Amino acid sequence: MRTIDWAGDHVVAVDQTLLPGEVRMLALCDVDAVIDAIGRLAVRGAPAIGVAGGLGVALAARTGRDPEWVRSEAARLRAARPTAVNLAWAVDRVLAHVDEGAEAVLDAAVALLEADISANRALGARGAALVRELVAGPVAVHTHCNTGALACVEWGTALGVVRSLHQEGLVRLVFADETRPLLQGARLTAFELGEMGVPYRLVVDGAGPSVIARGLVDIVLVGADRVAANGDVANKIGTYPLALAAARAGIPFIVAAPESTLDRATPDGAHITIEERDPGEVLAFGGVRSAPVGALAYNPAFDITPADLVTAVVTDTRVIRPARGERVA
Amino acid sequence: MRTIDWAGDHVVAVDQTLLPGEVRMLALCDVDAVIDAIGRLAVRGAPAIGVAGGLGVALAARTGRDPEWVRSEAARLRAARPTAVNLAWAVDRVLAHVDEGAEAVLDAAVALLEADISANRALGARGAALVRELVAGPVAVHTHCNTGALACVEWGTALGVVRSLHQEGLVRLVFADETRPLLQGARLTAFELGEMGVPYRLVVDGAGPSVIARGLVDIVLVGADRVAANGDVANKIGTYPLALAAARAGIPFIVAAPESTLDRATPDGAHITIEERDPGEVLAFGGVRSAPVGALAYNPAFDITPADLVTAVVTDTRVIRPARGERVA
Numbered sequence: 001m002r003t004i005d006w007a008g009d010h011v012v013a014v015d016q017t018l019l020p021g022e023v024r025m026l027a028l029c030d031v032d033a034v035i036d037a038i039g040r041l042a043v044r045g046a047p048a049i050g051v052a053g054g055l056g057v058a059l060a061a062r063t064g065r066d067p068e069w070v071r072s073e074a075a076r077l078r079a080a081r082p083t084a085v086n087l088a089w090a091v092d093r094v095l096a097h098v099d100e101g102a103e104a105v106l107d108a109a110v111a112l113l114e115a116d117i118s119a120n121r122a123l124g125a126r127g128a129a130l131v132r133e134l135v136a137g138p139v140a141v142h143t144h145c146n147t148g149a150l151a152c153v154e155w156g157t158a159l160g161v162v163r164s165l166h167q168e169g170l171v172r173l174v175f176a177d178e179t180r181p182l183l184q185g186a187r188l189t190a191f192e193l194g195e196m197g198v199p200y201r202l203v204v205d206g207a208g209p210s211v212i213a214r215g216l217v218d219i220v221l222v223g224a225d226r227v228a229a230n231g232d233v234a235n236k237i238g239t240y241p242l243a244l245a246a247a248r249a250g251i252p253f254i255v256a257a258p259e260s261t262l263d264r265a266t267p268d269g270a271h272i273t274i275e276e277r278d279p280g281e282v283l284a285f286g287g288v289r290s291a292p293v294g295a296l297a298y299n300p301a302f303d304i305t306p307a308d309l310v311t312a313v314v315t316d317t318r319v320i321r322p323a324r325g326e327r328v329a
Numbered sequence: 330m331r332t333i334d335w336a337g338d339h340v341v342a343v344d345q346t347l348l349p350g351e352v353r354m355l356a357l358c359d360v361d362a363v364i365d366a367i368g369r370l371a372v373r374g375a376p377a378i379g380v381a382g383g384l385g386v387a388l389a390a391r392t393g394r395d396p397e398w399v400r401s402e403a404a405r406l407r408a409a410r411p412t413a414v415n416l417a418w419a420v421d422r423v424l425a426h427v428d429e430g431a432e433a434v435l436d437a438a439v440a441l442l443e444a445d446i447s448a449n450r451a452l453g454a455r456g457a458a459l460v461r462e463l464v465a466g467p468v469a470v471h472t473h474c475n476t477g478a479l480a481c482v483e484w485g486t487a488l489g490v491v492r493s494l495h496q497e498g499l500v501r502l503v504f505a506d507e508t509r510p511l512l513q514g515a516r517l518t519a520f521e522l523g524e525m526g527v528p529y530r531l532v533v534d535g536a537g538p539s540v541i542a543r544g545l546v547d548i549v550l551v552g553a554d555r556v557a558a559n560g561d562v563a564n565k566i567g568t569y570p571l572a573l574a575a576a577r578a579g580i581p582f583i584v585a586a587p588e589s590t591l592d593r594a595t596p597d598g599a600h601i602t603i604e605e606r607d608p609g610e611v612l613a614f615g616g617v618r619s620a621p622v623g624a625l626a627y628n629p630a631f632d633i634t635p636a637d638l639v640t641a642v643v644t645d646t647r648v649i650r651p652a653r654g655e656r657v658a
Contacts, residue, residue, distance in 0.1 A: 020621035144535075175627070178611065178619065180509060180533040186612070186619040194621055201627040202611050202620055204509040205535040206473075206567020210632030213569065238535020240542065241570035244577065282507065282531050283515070286617035290507065290515040291531055292349035292523055298504070298530035303539030 002153050004043060004051050006110055009062070011055045015042045016150060016184075020191040031056050031073045038080040038087075041182060045151020046225045046261055047116050050086030053077045054094040054109040061105035067098045070105075074098075082273045083234055083302045084225040085263040113153055119258040120155035122316040127161030127256045128168065130314050131219060134252045138172040139165065139218045142208055145179045145236035146188035147223035147256070158221040158256040159192060161314070166198050174200040175217060177208050177238060181281035181299065184236070205238045209245035220246045224257040224313070229329040231307030231322025232269030237300055243309040252311040259315045264329040269304035277301045331482050333372060333380050335439055338391070340384045344371045345479060345513075349520040360385050360402045367409040367416075370511060374480020375554045375590055376445050379415030382406045383423040383438040390434035396427045399434075403427075411602045412563055412631045413554040414592040442482055448587040449484035451645035456490030456585045457497065459643050460548060463581045467501040468494065468547045471537055474508045474565035475517035476552035476585070486552040487585040488521060490643070495527050503529040504546060506537050506567060510610035510628065513565070534567045538574035549575045553586040553642070558658040560636030560651025561598030566629055572638040581640040588644045593658040598633035606630045 004013040011028040017040060018024050026042060028034050034056035037043045043052045060073035074095045078088045090112055097104040131139060141162055148159035156163060165171050174193055179185035186202055193200040203211060211217055220242050226234040233239070233255050246253040266272055282297035284290060291297070307322035320326050333342040340357040346369065347353050355371060357363050363385035366372045372381045389402035403424045407417045419441055426433040460468060470491055477488035485492060494500050503522055508514035515531055522529040532540060540546055549571050555563040562568070562584050575582040595601055611626035613619060620626070636651035649655050 177535070178509070180507070180535060183614070183619045186624070187621075190620045190624045194623060201625050202608075203627050204566065204611055205533065206506070206509060206565075206570065207627070207629055207632070209570040209573060210566065210629065211627070213633070236535075237533065237539065241535065241538040241573065244538060244570065244573040248573065279531075282533055285614040285619065288615035288617050290512045290615055291519045292516075294523060295515070295519045296530050298532050298536070298540075300536055300539065303536070304542070 013043050035080045046084040046086045047152040050090035051113050053087045054090040054112045057094040058106040058109040061102040083275045116153045119316040124160040124164035127314045128164035135218045140173045142175045142217040142220045144177045144222050146184040148192040150188050157223040161256050177205045212245040212249050220253045224255050227262045228266045228268045230268045233305045234272045234302045240303040240305045243305040255313045262328045275301040342372050364409045375413035375415045376481040379419035380442045382416045383419040383441045386423040387435040387438040390431040412604045445482045448645040453489040453493035456643045457493035464547045469502045471504045471546040471549045473506045473551050475513040477521040487550040490585045506534045541574040541578050549582045553584050556591045557595045557597045559597045562634045563601045563631045569632040569634045572634040584642045591657045604630040
């Protein structure tokens with residue numbers, strides 16, 4: 001099952017807000033529906049929202065309205081979430097065909113979806129080779145958020161590397177951060193690891209760094225929402241502490257992301273817009289209020305891991321070593 | 330209102346599992362009730378569980394049974410939670426009077442309760458002076474878990490320092506980690522800061538290090554459950570990442586704890602027992618299940634911050650600078 005797909009005249013996508021309790025498919029029939037699904041994280045994960053954005057442009061083109069209108073719809077799609085570069089990248093790639101007609105636009109969007117699948121497979125293989133090079137024997141991995149098939153069309157990025165390693169029998173244990181506020185680790189990564197049959201333990205986000213310090217982890221593997229030209233990495237809030245801990249423990253901190261996540265146009269992390277989401281996400285979970293009435297919260301959705309803490313960025317085509325000063329561009 | 334107190338023939342304590350929704354007092358009439366309250370964190374915070382342990386010995390002595398039986402009850406109290414040294418310390422202090430009769434035991438326990446109040450006041454003043462020395466003008470503080478009046482009898486340790494600073498108009502903003510899995514920050518620290526009238530923002534635990542990296546925080550102030558002789562600090566899981574981030578950002582990382590939290594008998598953090606609690610605490614959030622059925626979790630309740638990352642430990646009587654090599658002993 002693909003996380004997101006084209007269904008002849010509309011987009012279908014797993015509603016990730018309902019997982020792991022329920023697997024329900026959403027039918028997204030217009031740009032508003034796509035933007036809403038991205039905004040409320042029913043569709044999430046940098047590669048998956050890129051694909052959703054591309055298919056959203058195809059939905060706009062299918063209406064038969066003029067290219068100017070499609071361009072304005074594309075601008076709305078591009079702004080649905082600010083941090084992941086894949087969204088703007090995919091929207092622009094598909095929009096480039098707007099003057100060739102709706103069929104050409106759709107072909108470009110579907111090609112992008114297929115390319116995501118093959119990029120993920122290539123990334124998984126390349127990442128697994130890198131891990132084998134860095135760590136001998138079966139590994140204990142620490143990961144954050146969800147970077148599996150659910151974050152993409154299929155396979156996954158960082159969790160795709162775990163999937164590839166697991167096929168070779170090389171995963172001893174995965175520590176997965178629950179990833180507050182929206183618990184993508186507890187809800188989605190635990191679900192995927194269970195399906196794969198990989199031994200894992202969920203931990204609270206505060207536990208990761210000391211689990212690393214205590215020698216329980218061989219390697220940290222995370223995804224990215226945007227990698228700047230200098231190798232600074234924007235990823236889900238709570239990634240940076242793992243990088244700090246990995247550096248102190250002397251273990252590799254690896255970012256697995258397709259080439260479409262690399263952003264040559266952004267010089268460094270200071271130039272990446274960090275999305276601030278609804279403080280209500282911090283004050284409650286699943287409708288259960290944790291904080292007192294009137295409590296205030298601050299809810300940045302991403303953090304920046306500086307390049308000097310990033311042992312390697314592995315993509316579908318190469319390995320870059322930011323900690324050694326290698327640049328993306 | 331005191332968090333815990335002696336009520337003539339039994340112990341009364343705020344049931345902290347019900348906060349902030351409900352302020353209900355528990356009546357603890359025997360050792361079993363005290364152990365249960367400590368075990369399920371109805372009474373929590375290293376100083377408060379120390380006082381509860383001491384009063385528990387007084388409850389045992391009041392039964393009129395022989396000193397050997399009281400000693401065995403004291404051993405059970407001492408084992409109610411393993412990480413905080415205050416518990417064993419307080420139990421032993423009160424138990425030393427067991428051969429003098431129940432009145433002497435009770436006097437010792439109540440003296441310990443009164444001493445906690447005065448130690449906290451002294452700690453607050455000394456901590457505030459240290460913060461004024463380290464940071465000019467009103468400060469932005471980052472804190473973790475709950476170290477306020479609710480963790481003690483009154484006033485608080487790290488949050489007591491905030492209380493003392495606030496009385497001088499020197500607190501600009503407090504970032505408070507929600508502190509998964511049991512959300513002491515969201516439930517208790519937000520409640521206390523609101524009552525104090527201190528401006529604050531709750532953040533998820535993963536956000537603290539990047540909030541620090543972005544220059545939003547002047548100083549990190551946390552409590553401790555045990556400080557080893559070399560200055561290594563055991564505190565609530567999620568403390569260590571703040572210390573890593575503070576060191577990288579070049580801001581002070583301050584531990585505020587009464588002298589009773591210092592453990593000269595433990596050479597370093599490697600010798601501190603880290604309590605592992607029920608994995609179920611990680612798999613759910615306020616009674617709402619977050620992880621899939623069958624998911625496994627690992628739930629260490631504390632982490633160790635190595636001495637070289639600890640700018641200062643401030644107690645009721647002195648300031649120790651572990652990062653400069655100063656020892657507790």
